[in-house]
């Protein structure tokens with residue numbers, strides 16, 4: 001038996017049925033050719049989707065393949081549409097929804113460099129917290145540290161929040177890189 | 187695979203020949219001079235010199251739509267490329283296969299704001315299916331052939347190849363792969379068998395089915411139209427079509443409900459609203475079709491056949507999505523219907539047809555004819571009647587006249603109707619007619635135009651003159667940007683802000699200025715003679731057909747309303763402004 005459809009999303013009615021919007025991590029394998037990133041980013045802005053995080057780098061030099069990891073939020077319908085639209089781009093090889101298809105079986109990590117300035121007591125405190133978060137000191141001066149921290153985005157958020165009162169100067173983050181657990185390819 | 191050493195410009199011409207391109211539309215300039223030099227003195231490819239690059243793009247569209255081949259245009263860098271943008275966008279929205287070759291400043295000057303430099307791949311990224319900037323001669327042959335592959339495979343669309351001048355001069359080895367296989371782009375043609383089976387289960391048990399077909403059937407090729415007719419005959423289901431799909435099922439066919447959507451027929455829209463199984467073949471639930479989405483066909487289970495996976499579930503959720511080419515899927519449907527010995531639910535279907543007859547009885551396309559003024563609907567009907575039996579192709583501009591043409595010119599064959607549907611581009615029809623006439627030199631090609639739209643690409647009359655193309659421009663002249671005026675009546679209390687067509691040229695003299703024949707007609711008694719004179723004139727003609735200035739286009743689904751909330755011509759005297767609510771006013 002085929003269930004009758006849910007009321008569709010409607011741009012033409014405020015009574016539109018609204019499903020909850022959630023973040024999804026998409027892995028996109030693309031030809032590493034000029035303009036490919038502009039195509040992907042342009043698709044998001046052109047169609048009104050938002051990008052929460054985006055990372056891109058070449059992953060197979062011989063085959064000229066790059067991998068783009070995009071964190072975007074939307075309802076399930078919107079995410080499905082985003083994936084189809086990505087797949088439609090000519091240089092895109094493969095689009096995988098790591099959040100949906102491999103629920104809980106993915107590793108997602110981000111790297112952050114965090115600069116903190118201060119002397120005396122606060123400096124000690126920052127160092128202790130960094131230790132607790134397993135952040136490494138990659139640069140130090142008499143009145144500053146640069147910490148390197150890798151982890152889930154939420155862990156980095158927590159650490160940055162803790163550093164704020166202790167003399168946070170600036171943060172540089174890579175955005176999320178994600179991969180599935182186990183022996184298989186995406 | 188054949189290899190030969192030549193310049194980039196020669197490769198371009200060679201690749202066009204290898205792709206069996208016979209006609210291209212273009213306009214020269216500094217950045218494409220080597221290509222024009224390579225075209226010089228050869229006879230395989232005919233170059234049509236347009237008068238504006240937008241004209242080249244629409245002409246290529248008309249050529250492509252009426253012939254099923256890829257349309258090709260060649261323009262220079264900078265303003266040449268930017269002038270072509272509207273046509274490229276038009277082709278993207280209506281899924282028309284085009285290859286547009288643009289010249290670019292030499293590689294070493296890119297990014298320096300050189301004379302006539304623009305970021306063509308940047309600008310056209312959003313209005314093409316794909317685009318290329320060719321950075322070296324080694325890439326050129328592959329890209330040329332790949333562009334034709336991408337333009338016509340899967341959901342068709344426009345492809346731009348931007349070629350710097352130094353690459354046109356460079357020498358290299360030309361290779362013709364003959365069989366292009368793209369590394370990543372491999373659209374799927376065959377529909378999933380299990381999904382097709384589910385679709386047929388739904389169809390065989392349907393009590394109130396309707397076929398809703400679109401431009402995808404036309405794009406899939408004439409075979410798809412044949413198969414569609416067979417499937418309709420086999421099932422006995424009623425069928426309606428979008429603006430883009432007209433002609434794939436004949437308007438004279440017994441099961442035809444007329445066009446659906448904003449200006450569709452009462453019976454087509456009501457059948458869509460009340461059906462229990464909707465079979466969408468090659469249409470995309472566009473907003474001109476669905477009206478208010480949350481009231482769109484609320485009780486139906488929907489089947490959607492589309493070659494573009496992103497079209498399925500984009501705006502309307504369907505129960506059965508079939509990704510594939512219409513020809514393949516229709517053939518599989520017919521085969522399965524026969525081999526499984528399926529039968530439509532005849533008693534239910536009989537009741538459904540009875541209901542449809544009641545809706546038909548409403549005669550929604552009816553209009554009050556007049557003996558004192560030419561009614562536009564009447565003019566289109568006479569055009570149809572007097573051209574019957576000829577190989578007639580119709581193009582249009584955009585506005586009321588376009589809708590009247592769609593409603594009252596009954597199309598019986600695919601590829602004979604060329605109109606700007608998705609983008610709604612005024613100025614499309616005249617250059618498109620040029621493209622159609624190039625593809626069908628002996629056919630009767632008529633642009634049903636508005637006096638506003640026709641002025642947008644009027645310069646192309648000069649192109650028609652140069653190549654002695656006997657196109658006919660039939661202007662339904664209401665001295666108004668009529669569709670704008672109609673919406674001002676609906677939404678803005680008839681405040682006709684800038685919608686009167688002031689200072690119109692004398693179209694008869696204008697025709698003569700372009701070496702064409704001009705005819706003016708305003709008395710209904712003279713209409714047939716004027717149309718006959720137009721048909722019988724061996725060269726290009728402009729007919730200035732003066733019509734009722736205030737006629738509006740009905741039936742209409744006002745914006746923000748559902749299919750069963752149409753307004754018809756005979757209840758149009760009611761307060762039109764009251765019909766659309768605040769939310770509807772926000773829409774286009």
Ligand SMILES: Cc1ncc(C[n+]2csc(CCOP(=O)(O)OP(=O)(O)O)c2C)c(N)n1
Nearest residue numbers: 585586587612636637638639666667668669
């Ligand atoms: C390039 C472009 N500009 C503006 C519009 C908006 N528009 C849609 S219909 C229309 C009026 C067209 O007037 P006319 O060609 O005289 O046709 P009519 O509606 O009177 O039949 C306008 C301005 C458009 N569709 N295309």
Ligand SMILES: [Mg+2]
Nearest residue numbers: 636637666668
């Ligand atoms: Mg007009």
